[in-house]
Amino acid sequence: MSATRTVAVYSLGGTIAMTADPVTGGVAPALSAHDLLAAVPGLEGHDVELRVHDVRRVPGASLTFDDLTELGSAVDRTLTGGGIDGVVITQGTDTIEETAFALGLRHRHEQPVIVTGAMRNPTMAGPDGPANLYAAVLTAAAPHLRGTGVLVVLNDEIHAARHVRKSHTTSPAAFTSPGSGPIGRITEGSVRLTAAPPRRFGLVAGPRVRDVRVGLYTVSLGDDGELLAAWDGRCDGLVVAAFGVGHVPGRLVETLERLAARVPVVLSSRIDNGPVLTGTYGYPGSEMDLIGRGLVPAGDLGPYRARLLLHELLAQDVGPEAITEAFAVFAS
Template identity: 30%
Template structure:
């Protein structure tokens, strides 16, 4: 009798352990990794090649398989959306990726999305998604400055951290994030400030937080409108209008501005010096182009923290121009393209630049 009771007890304990393990497994968050190529999927000829390599070579399944520790923090699956170097990212690529992310975050079995991306235009894609995907679920972009074949490769830890952040409940509602070099930055603010080194991505206003050994530490929150609070929706955007960037400098001419206008640009971002300054040789042409319906948006190419004040340097009210606030030229291009899908009114565009 005693042996039978002991056996029943042992079977009951074993059953509880099995059920308990299943519950723990079921409670692990589900993260989808969308791969688009870039250095994080790159390969060099030798372990010493940290700057000379071919980008977009390694498929997403291999990236995931190379980090078995991912299984301890989330149920992870991958999709290969593109396999390209990010300098070749087009508006059509942005829209395709945005629609896929939006579809995934609507699924009950997806708790977060990670996007592996080349670093050259990672900040542009992050900001685009921040504007057009309506969700409070974490969306995290990640790349690497060195290929996985290099002895100093940073992609493995970057991707582990990105999945950890995407799987975290405390990352919800903070907009699209960029996780690299142990930092968590807002996709709205962050930019690639330096090449060749792993600490390449910085925000002029500071990181939102850090991730250390799978744990998030937050220091500030985004102040601008994003994701769930955005008036834009990727489901209503199928194409983006042409917006071009013309670089201001000493001895600048109007050649680039006129060429972009002739090619059908709906807006031109003036990447000006200092406070978005415009050369006296260029001002008349920009006035003329604005008169033809092309939006003129003054930005600054100051590397970290360029801030353009309205009606400073140029009489924006008089010329009916828009200022980009603190957005760098490439981010201003993204916002202008998204905004122009909704309005052509310059006053509305200026409101949008203040709010986003």
């Protein structure tokens, strides 16, 4: 890079920031963003200026919608103010795929936002945090990544927020993008795109106007529907993680129809790889039957992302037609 690039780094905690807890014997978030960057070798040779912000020191599993709202607002202010070429967010890997997608629903700036973390904490042999942070900073600073939206970088791979998922509990190569693969790689300090980033949608704008609760119900073999019925009156919207291309046992359809008459119910697949169909199967409990009963097909959004999109839409108090239109985007 011939000219100095400026990257803002926001730290939320997670495994990448964990050290040994003398009380429990386990590890817990304790390191600041400055601590994390101090452990990264080689950045000084890339002419990148870093502006560092500590936001949280919590495990990824403890992040909330309020945390994301605060983080998103801070990033927006920073990018609106100018002088920043990209953003890096460090956090726990448990929720990276959800955080990245949620941030991407609102991100409208040209500067890329890179989310990263670590699978091995700093007390272990071969911690991957420094390498992941190094790769994330280079990616955020790369001029040719303007306009790519929110990305996830780990294990020297660049993934689109729309497709990435954590597919292993412990492997440093845990993050994959089923059905599409990574869109780029970092090799010898160079950021290389190997595929075009997916289209950015910008589906959500403006502040949240109300607090909402969106449930997630996973259908399983032998499901009698009792737990599904328990959601009635307890949520503002519901995502159903159905079998295959969008199927449920026939005994669930009447309950789902009642729920869909009261709150938005989105039909997704528990497979989380591939689309929900809309016009192939026609028996009771099939995708055609459920859509006919008022359920909204999620397109190729898996249940976790479908829940995030529905939550954001309901928090803005949008109507049923707008919800259906928003999910239809992901069927294209």
